[in-house]
Amino acid sequence: MATRNIDIKAFRSLSCGLYVVSAKGGDKVAGCIVNTFLQVTSTPARVTIAINKENFTTGVICEAGRFEASVLAESAPMELIGRFGFHTSADTDKFADTQHAIDPYGVPYVTEHSVAHFGVRVIDKVDVGTHYVFVGEVEDAEVLSDEQPMTYAYYHLVKGGKTPPKASSYEPAASGGAPDSAPAPAAESPRYGWRCMICGYVVEMDELPDDFTCPMCGVGRDMFERVEL
Numbered sequence: 001m002a003t004r005n006i007d008i009k010a011f012r013s014l015s016c017g018l019y020v021v022s023a024k025g026g027d028k029v030a031g032c033i034v035n036t037f038l039q040v041t042s043t044p045a046r047v048t049i050a051i052n053k054e055n056f057t058t059g060v061i062c063e064a065g066r067f068e069a070s071v072l073a074e075s076a077p078m079e080l081i082g083r084f085g086f087h088t089s090a091d092t093d094k095f096a097d098t099q100h101a102i103d104p105y106g107v108p109y110v111t112e113h114s115v116a117h118f119g120v121r122v123i124d125k126v127d128v129g130t131h132y133v134f135v136g137e138v139e140d141a142e143v144l145s146d147e148q149p150m151t152y153a154y155y156h157l158v159k160g161g162k163t164p165p166k167a168s169s170y171e172p173a174a175s176g177g178a179p180d181s182a183p184a185p186a187a188e189s190p191r192y193g194w195r196c197m198i199c200g201y202v203v204e205m206d207e208l209p210d211d212f213t214c215p216m217c218g219v220g221r222d223m224f225e226r227v228e229l
């Protein structure tokens, strides 16, 4: 058998954006962050997403046979990404505190900090192990703002964001280590804060209370590391 030589760093050179994929099936409404929304053909306009089988959104897409995808802008706050990327729709109404619109099929899609949205009908589903790849036909596409779309690199390098285990691009070896973004340049008298090692949320505070939980992803104090701001 041929030996494999896989350098995990090679995957980091792949470019992609950040999207909220949403679906509605019966009385279930769901949405999550993906970085795997991709146009694959233009005539007809077809797209794919790779989405973890354990995400609640995946089951709702399977049931409904359609989904919406909103393209996030660079201005999207970490709280919005945290809400859709680190919590599950199984027990959270993610749209309750999110500006959204409803498409002709009753599917909500995020409009705040969004550059465009796509209404998609699923035409195929490929089982790729941990994830399904949905192939879909675009039935509706609309520009929502002229903001810059957020790239995955921007999310990591500028926003200091992290990647949770269910994301297609998760790197187990990197998950518990040092933050993967460059720290801010040191000021003359350094300020200190705490960074969540799960989602990257930073709070400027000298000491974290024992009962502190991350407002973004919900983990406890022991998942925070002290950082210079």
Ligand SMILES: Cc1cc2nc3c(=O)[nH]c(=O)nc-3n(C[C@H](O)[C@H](O)[C@H](O)COP(=O)(O)O)c2cc1C
Pocket (backbone or CB within 6 Å): 018, 030, 031, 032, 033, 034, 035, 036, 050, 051, 052, 053, 054, 055, 056, 057, 058, 081, 084, 085, 086, 087, 088, 089, 090, 131, 155, 161, 162, 163, 164, 166, 167, 168, 169
């Ligand atoms: C930056 C980022 C990228 C992500 N990319 C993907 C992805 O491509 N596919 C996927 O299945 N999950 C991805 N996730 C994880 C889901 O958004 C996350 O598991 C979410 O909590 C699922 O929510 P749900 O249970 O409501 O569907 C990503 C999360 C983040 C923060």
